[in-house]
Amino acid sequence: MKTDSFKLRHIGPSKKDLSSMLGTIKADSIDQLIFETVPNDILLKKPLNLATAMSEQEYSAHIQKLSAKNKVFKTYIGLGYHEACLPAVIQRNILENPGWYTAYTPYQAEIAQGRLEALLNYQTMICDLTGMELANASLLDESTAAAEAMTMLFAVRSRDQKKNEVNKFFVSEEMLPQTLDLLKTRAIPLDIELVVGDHQKFDFSSEFYGAILQYPGKSGQVYDYADFVEKAHQAEIKVAVAADILSLVSLKSPGSFDADVVVGTTQRFGIPLGYGGPHAAYFATREAYKRNIPGRIIGVTQDMNGNRALRMALQTREQHIKRDKATSNICTAQVLLAVMAGMYGVYHGPEGLKYIASKVNVLACTLSDALKNLGYKQINSSYFDTISIQANTIKIKEVAEAHEVNFFYPDTETVSISLNEATTIEDLNTIVAIFAKVAGKGAVQIKEIVNSSSIPKNLERTTEFLTNEVFNSYHSETELMRYIKKLERKDLSLNHSMIALGSCTMKLNAASEMLPLSDPQWGNIHPFVPVDQAQGYHEVLKTLEDQLTEITGFSGTSLQPNSGAQGEFAGLMVIRAYHESRGDHHRNICLIPSSAHGTNPASAVMAGMKVVVTKATEEGNIDVEDLREKAVKHKDNLAALMVTYPSTHGVYESAIKEITQIIHDNGGQVYMDGANMNAQVGLTNPGAIGADVCHLNLHKTFAIPHGGGGPGVGPICVAKQLVPFLPGNPIIATGGEKAITAISAAPWGSSLACLISYGYITMLGAKGLKEATEYAILNANYIKERLDGHYNVLYVGERGRAAHEMIIDCRPFKENGIEVTDIAKRLMDYGFHAPTVSFPVAGTMMIEPTESESKEELDRFCDAMISIRQEIKEVTADNPNNVLKNAPHTMAMLTADTWDFPYSRERAAYPLSYIVENKFWPTVRRVDDAYGDRNLICTCAPIEEYMEAEA
Structure with missing residues (x-):
């Protein structure tokens, strides 16, 4: 066993579990499973052309070597980006803590x-x-x-x-x-x-x-x-x-x-x-x-x-x-x-923030005075942190960069200097020395900051802020550490158990992928520094673009979009620009299957397109004849089809190449939603199915953690004809020759998070990526077989297989008075986060285990689901006082003096033996959403105040 193999650490099932799992799903090998799951005409004929996989130790040395290529200058560019001081207690207990970064929305x-x-x-x-x-x-x-x-x-x-x-x-x-x-x-x-x-x-x-x-x-x-x-x-x-x-x-x-x-x-x-x-x-x-x-x-x-x-x-x-x-x-x-x-x-509180803001402002005043004393004109009459100096920018830039300092130069005669929390008197003296050298004068050392403000009285803040108790209680590291831990204990994350969310791909976010995020050589680079100061970044970003281009079978990639939905919009805007470049300004019809993500039609409208919905068959697939009819009907104005593959129903539709050909025959382009890319990597790709553009959820398939609902990264990969239109940036050149205007503020979007996906691909390599996809399909089909006879799977492929996820039908349980929400809440008592509820079909659950989960964890989840199915059989619609309707059960309920329920405390809290060793306690009972929407309260004053106001 190669214990230095990252693949061994990332993929959950062990080799010894493989034969048992294959036996359960009635397959002789993974190859047979893939043959019975993925249409043969879209399978890749050769492996991905990627570099040999690195071990975690090799990758650690590699990424450290790349970080040294970044030049971390003192940067005063501003424009919405400033060096900040991350308190170590927050870095260690949140940024570097899987209890926070692996949670779901x-x-x-x-x-x-x-x-x-x-x-x-x-x-x-x-x-x-x-x-x-x-x-x-x-x-x-x-x-x-x-x-x-x-x-x-x-x-x-x-x-x-x-x-x-x-x-x-x-x-x-x-x-x-x-x-x-x-x-x-x-x-x-x-x-x-x-x-x-x-x-x-x-x-x-x-x-x-x-x-x-x-x-x-x-x-x-x-x-x-x-x-x-x-x-x-x-x-x-x-x-x-x-x-x-x-x-x-x-x-x-x-x-x-x-x-x-x-x-x-x-x-x-x-x-x-x-x-x-x-x-x-x-x-x-x-x-x-x-x-x-x-x-x-x-x-x-x-x-x-x-x-x-x-x-x-x-x-x-x-x-x-x-x-x-x-x-x-x-x-x-x-x-x-x-x-x-x-x-x-919370950590700094109102007084701490006042201190920081005041310090930044007086530093700016001090610098302004010092530069005026050197004979420079400072243009801004009222300012907070940024001064504008009239000077020869060519000379200033040359001397500044020699001193490892970056300013912003809005024109040839103006130097803009934005100070920040990390600026010191020593930094001011460096800046003054730069300007003194250009002026041919000796620099006078600043020894103390001036006691003045550059903000007029009529613009000064006079109102209080952060008066709530939480902002005035946790100013020592001990107290904040404990407060963060108190909150963390209330959340179920991947560091406790599997989160089997269909369409969301909650896989392992490996520590080796995450570690570089704490390195200041990656963290302290402003997005608008000269490109030669970010060579480490550019090597990573260019390689990642190439990796994603190869994986998708396309010709170019933009990392700029900051989320999946933003990637959808970017992809559609690129399609729009392509049509317009050909004189097809009238092409504005977007076909979208009825099973698509809700972001799809919303993105299409944002991109100026009109949505035409196509039907689904009883098997949950795209109705090809309905799609053909609508494509022909709208052929003169057809812009695009938005399609998810495998489908949102968890099936590899065998007609996908026919579907994409229909769109192309009628003048449209095919946008593929990358939500289910975890079922494609290494086996097939958007290029093979005939798509023209796709977005990728790096926070799903490519291991960026969900972080409780973000960060996300949603790059787009495009076919050759769309490469010229990839998005640009007004400050740093990026994108194609005919680039559309910006999709995100920064040239390469969330560059720091891209390090994670770069590590994931680099350490898995072509073979590991393919195996990850295969095991994702294996794990899904294992769950499907284990739940067979207890739950009905709504959609399967032509040979009865699921893709990497499946939908189980919970609607029949309404006869017992049980809704899908009751099952979701009861799963909390078993220590699990519910799978995706009522999407894309109301009253169902969509389950996706990912490749990262072991057979042992899959079995625990299946045991929980089977146990809940037995509980459903035992309840009736006329008796709402049951273990499902009352779920989840809190510790306060279990330790109360009275117990008014027709089942035992043990049945409520410990329905299966494994729970005893690793019990997770929900801290509140089932929440009342309707009450909260009727009485909208979105700040953290005590609830008594709200109740009094309502009364």
Whole structure:
């Protein structure tokens, strides 16, 4: 046995378990299983052309060697990205802790109360600092958050504005360049007309529905926007503000001057730069827009006993419910990063944040004075952390880089310098020395910072923030460590048991893949540094692009999209650009099967396409004749087909090549949703089935951890004809020759997280990747056979096999009064997170074990499911007081003096013997979602206050 083989550590079933599992599924070999599962005409004829797999030890040395190629300069570029100080207690106990980074999105609230509390803290922090009534639990980055603000305000236009087709949106010329580029991307397909200009000269009589301002501006100047907002509102124009989160500690909140939406990034609250991400963006607005706000909102509700509980509120999966009517396609957040940023607020508290913000501002004042004394002109009259110096940029850049310092150069005569939390007096002296050398003068040493502020009195913050107890209690490392641990114990993650979520692929996130994320040689690189300072990154990113291109059978890859849904949008925008380059501007019909993810139709509408739904057969496959009929009917305007493969029903459809050919014959392109790529890698690929573009969920197939609901990365891989249109960036050149405008703020999206997938592919190699896919299919079929006779599998392939996942039908149990939700909650008592519930078919469960789970864990899960099936047989519809309807059972219930249930405490808490050794206790009983939606509470004040207000 090669004990240094990463494949051995990643794939769950052992060699000795293989024959037993094959016996259970009635197959002589894995080769036979694959033959009976995957259509022969799409199987790859030769292995993937990838480098030989590295061992974990070899990879560790390799990635360390690459990190040394990055040059970590002191960087003052700003533009929404700043060096931040990550408290070690947060790094060790959250970022490096699988109890936090391997959790799933908190759809099962009873076993996610810790993460939900951390996110409620985050929302409270955002509401306090922005002065707004409502905030979500993070978006992908500041620029996409700004785009969401633009589209949300477009959706909530007044009736008269909609009737008169008012579609102009004003963008201040002080917007960050990457945000402006992304606004262009999102505006084009929705026919929103962007007007960029000076907010001080804006004509409020023009027909605009909205405007967006940068606070402070990209140059660093702090403007008083109160008069602008007042005049805008008088003209029925709603205003969004993109605000620097740390500056809001010192500046008037946008809420105080009546902004309608406030967006930004929380990166500078302790999150590594990571060459662009991942970072948690924030989005705050008025409560009036609670039904329109994109993303996830954490809300307070109560459980069955009336005790305080948390859950995701309102449009938990809005796009899966509203589909093409959804206002956003957002499916992922940046949960892990939002948790870290929220804990940064908890750790420092209001006084700590005031100290940090004040320090940054006085350092900027001190530097400004020192440079003025050297004879330089400082342009900004009011600023927080950024000064603009008139100087010869060519000379300054040359000397600065010799001193390993980066500034931003907006034009040939201006140097922009953005200071940050990590800046010291020694750093200021280095900066002064650079400017002194260019001026031919001796530098005067700064020995102490000036006692002054550059913020006018009328713009200073006077309102309190972070007054809640949680932000004033955990300022020692001991206390914060214990608070983090208290929350962690409330959450079920992969470090406790299998999370068998269909379509979500909760596989091992190996420690060897994660370790580089803590290395400052990777963490402290600004996304807009000169490319030659990020050579380590570029070697990784280029290799990863090549690896993904090879795996998908395509010709090019863009790593820019920050989530799967964003990858969908990117892929469709590339298809749109391709059609337009050929003069086919009219092609706007997107065919989408009825079984598709809800993000698919939402993304198509965002890309300016009209959705036409195609039928499914009784077997759950695409109805080929219905698809053919609709493709022919719309052939003159057909833009694309969106298809998931294997299907969302967990089946390799044998007609897939015929389906893609139909689309091509009628002038369309084929977009493949990469949600189920874990069942393709090494066996087949999107190129082999005839697709033209796919997105990949690196947080699924390629081992980036879900982090409680994010980070995600959703790169797109494309066929040859689409390569020229891959997305670009306005600051760092990337993308194709005819690149569409930006999809994400950073040139390569969440570069830091990409290290994980690079490690996963590099350590598995071609053979390991193929075996991972084979074992994912084996594990799924093993579960299918073990549950046979207890649960009906809804869809199977032509030879009776499942793909890497299957759907079990729970609808017949309604005769016993049991819903699929009852099974999901009861699984918590057995120590498991439920599989995907009621998607894509209501009343069902979609189970995906992945290749990482051992036979022993699969058996525990199957034993739990079979035990629950027996419990279902024992209950009747007229007796709701049963072990399923009362699930989950908490420790408080089990230790109470009274027990008013017709079954034993042991039956409730320990229905199988294995649970005794590793019991997980849900901390609340079943949550009441309806109560929480009727009484929307999204900040962390004591529940007594809410109850009093309701009364």
